[in-house]
Amino acid sequence: MIRLSAAEMATKLAAGETTSVALTQLHLDRIAQVDGEVHAFLYLDTEGALLQAAAVDAKRAKGEKLAPLAGVPLALKDVMVQKGIPTTCGSKILEGWRPPYDATVVANLKNNDIVILGKTNMDEFAMGSSTENSAYGPTHNPWDLTRIPGGSGGGSSAALAAFEAPLAIGTDTGGSIRQPAAVTGTVGVKPTYGGVSRYGLIAFSSSLDQAGPCARTVLDAALLHEAIAGHDPRDATSINAPVPQVVAAAKAGDVKGMKIGVVKELNGAGYQPGVRARFEESLELLAKAGAEIIEVSAPNFEYALAAYYLIAPSECSSNLARFDAMRYGLRVGDLDGASAESVMSLTREVGFGKEVKRRIILGTYALSSGYYDAYYGSAQKVRTLITQDFTNAFTKADVLVSPTCPTTAFKIGEKANDPLAMYLNDIATIPVNMAGIGGMSLPSGLADEDGLPVGFQIMAPVMKDERMYLVGAALEAALLSKWGAPLLDQAPILGGRA
Amino acid sequence: MSTLSRDDVAKLADLARIQMSEEELVNLAQEFTVILDAVARVQEVASADVAPTSHPLPLRNVFRPDVVVPSLSPAAALSSAPAQEEQRFRVPQILGEE
Numbered sequence: 001m002i003r004l005s006a007a008e009m010a011t012k013l014a015a016g017e018t019t020s021v022a023l024t025q026l027h028l029d030r031i032a033q034v035d036g037e038v039h040a041f042l043y044l045d046t047e048g049a050l051l052q053a054a055a056v057d058a059k060r061a062k063g064e065k066l067a068p069l070a071g072v073p074l075a076l077k078d079v080m081v082q083k084g085i086p087t088t089c090g091s092k093i094l095e096g097w098r099p100p101y102d103a104t105v106v107a108n109l110k111n112n113d114i115v116i117l118g119k120t121n122m123d124e125f126a127m128g129s130s131t132e133n134s135a136y137g138p139t140h141n142p143w144d145l146t147r148i149p150g151g152s153g154g155g156s157s158a159a160l161a162a163f164e165a166p167l168a169i170g171t172d173t174g175g176s177i178r179q180p181a182a183v184t185g186t187v188g189v190k191p192t193y194g195g196v197s198r199y200g201l202i203a204f205s206s207s208l209d210q211a212g213p214c215a216r217t218v219l220d221a222a223l224l225h226e227a228i229a230g231h232d233p234r235d236a237t238s239i240n241a242p243v244p245q246v247v248a249a250a251k252a253g254d255v256k257g258m259k260i261g262v263v264k265e266l267n268g269a270g271y272q273p274g275v276r277a278r279f280e281e282s283l284e285l286l287a288k289a290g291a292e293i294i295e296v297s298a299p300n301f302e303y304a305l306a307a308y309y310l311i312a313p314s315e316c317s318s319n320l321a322r323f324d325a326m327r328y329g330l331r332v333g334d335l336d337g338a339s340a341e342s343v344m345s346l347t348r349e350v351g352f353g354k355e356v357k358r359r360i361i362l363g364t365y366a367l368s369s370g371y372y373d374a375y376y377g378s379a380q381k382v383r384t385l386i387t388q389d390f391t392n393a394f395t396k397a398d399v400l401v402s403p404t405c406p407t408t409a410f411k412i413g414e415k416a417n418d419p420l421a422m423y424l425n426d427i428a429t430i431p432v433n434m435a436g437i438g439g440m441s442l443p444s445g446l447a448d449e450d451g452l453p454v455g456f457q458i459m460a461p462v463m464k465d466e467r468m469y470l471v472g473a474a475l476e477a478a479l480l481s482k483w484g485a486p487l488l489d490q491a492p493i494l495g496g497r498a
Numbered sequence: 499m500s501t502l503s504r505d506d507v508a509k510l511a512d513l514a515r516i517q518m519s520e521e522e523l524v525n526l527a528q529e530f531t532v533i534l535d536a537v538a539r540v541q542e543v544a545s546a547d548v549a550p551t552s553h554p555l556p557l558r559n560v561f562r563p564d565v566v567v568p569s570l571s572p573a574a575a576l577s578s579a580p581a582q583e584e585q586r587f588r589v590p591q592i593l594g595e596e
Contacts (some may be wrong), residue, residue, distance in 0.1 A: 097578050100570050100577055194554075309537050310537050317514060326580075329580070331580035345516060348517070358526065361516070364510045364513055365530075380552055381543070381551075387551060462554075
């Protein structure tokens with residue numbers, strides 16, 4: 001049962017073959033069985049989830065019309081605030097904080113009667129590509145427990161791959177939905193910036209952050225996408241336009257006559273052979289399904305990583321100033337006569353981890369007088385050039401594609417002391433955030449050399465998110481008929497029989 | 499080649515209100531030499547004729563209807579306060595004694 005897709009679970013619920021309480025309990029049992037090894041969850045809301053499930057079952061019994069995913073369980077990344085539920089963002093500075101309100105994404109989930117199981121692990125304040133920067137210990141990749149599940153949303157991706165939940169919420173600032181999906185053999189979508197409200201998403205880099213759906217199938221991601229998306233007056237950057245018809249696109253899965261542009265700069269040197277082989281194979285399948293494959297060039301993408309590591313730290317140095325030990329969160333050194341400044345400095349020393357401090361200091365430097373033009377100002381110009389590269393490429397192709405990441409999952413600890421090597425993970429995902437367009441990662445198979453999952457990235461123009469789902473569903477169907485079973489069936493079985 | 503000294507990092511840490519040990523200051527100064535070299539590449543293409551982009555959406559002055567909605571109760575707002583007094587946040591001393 002827990003290996004079914006969310007859509008299949010929803011069908012069984014609607015047909016009365018199971019109840020949301022039973023389904024929720026199965027997932028709670030699974031979490032109890034395997035999460036000691038995986039560590040996907042930071043907090044489990046057993047009581048709240050079962051109460052929510054019982055309420056959905058009661059509504060169904062009364063014959064009320066329910067949302068498509070009503071009664072299906074979900075794992076929520078701990079970057080999203082949920083009223084009354086401990087929310088840490090992976091940081092000691094928020095340990096024990098219980099938010100007094102719901103994020104709009106959380107309110108939308110509740111309105112759709114999607115059952116929230118608990119909060120998932122992440123790199124502290126979403127800064128990282130491995131979930132090793134969590135103050136609460138790393139999450140382990142279900143494919144190989146000695147490897148990283150990606151980051152920052154490694155808890156959400158691992159929960160899906162370990163069958164602890166069929167759906168999860170992620171947030172993507174430079175690849176934090178797509179890279180974890182790629183290395184765990186799951187599906188992750190970063191919608192167009194502004195497509196999903198940021199209200200209640202603890203801010204890292206406000207002009208890049210975007211929440212989105214994580215799932216095991218393209219259709220499940222689409223169903224969740226439509227559940228959480230839409231205009232929100234509480235987020236001034238929320239797009240006031242109809243939500244793209246992504247569910248219809250995922251059901252259609254048709255690429256006949258579509259032009260698919262392979263980004264020349266996001267392939268080749270630096271990409272693992274197995275990653276390239278799976279990418280080429282997927283291109284052949286898409287061509288066979290009726291798409292036209294062309295090559296496009298985006299010459300400025302090579303500067304995207306550098307620009308990102310100026311823009312994101314700059315915005316974070318400002319956003320994280322709110323953790324000042326005054327109104328909520330940790331407070332250290334509040335002794336008689338201590339100044340507010342010394343309490344702030346001592347609290348932030350203890351409360352923030354190494355990577356967060358590194359980025360705050362880097363951002364403070366990039367924004368400081370005398371260096372602003374050379375660093376932050378130049379990075380903003382690169383952002384313009386990257387957006388122009390996308391605009392040009394989209395005049396030639398309907399969607400663009402690349403491998404999601406240059407490599408498969410690396411070992412926990414392997415890159416922990418080399419920030420630049422760690423940053424390189426996001427080389428293919430970052431341009432999407434810089435331009436605010438949509439990006440999807442779906443599994444394209446296993447690399448021959450290490451037997452680990454490889455991700456295929458699809459990029460679509462602003463508010464044309466449905467194109468990612470058209471292509472993603474077509475590729476997923478072609479791969480499924482090639483494999484004969486879902487990719488995750490090849491993952492090791494954790495905790496005995498699933 | 500951009501470099502940051504231990505004292506530069508100490509100044510930045512002070513501006514960012516993060517207390518740091520001597521070891522952290524020295525390590526960060528070393529790391530920054532490498533990181534700044536990598537990120538300084540943006541200057542290669544950031545010519546004067548390129549306009550900067552601060553945000554992906556072309557938005558200006560977004561307004562919503564000014565409707566009164568219920569706000570947090572004082573108890574809810576104070577529920578996670580590190581310290582409180584008389585229904586207010588109690589904070590450390592902000593002004594000097596004088």
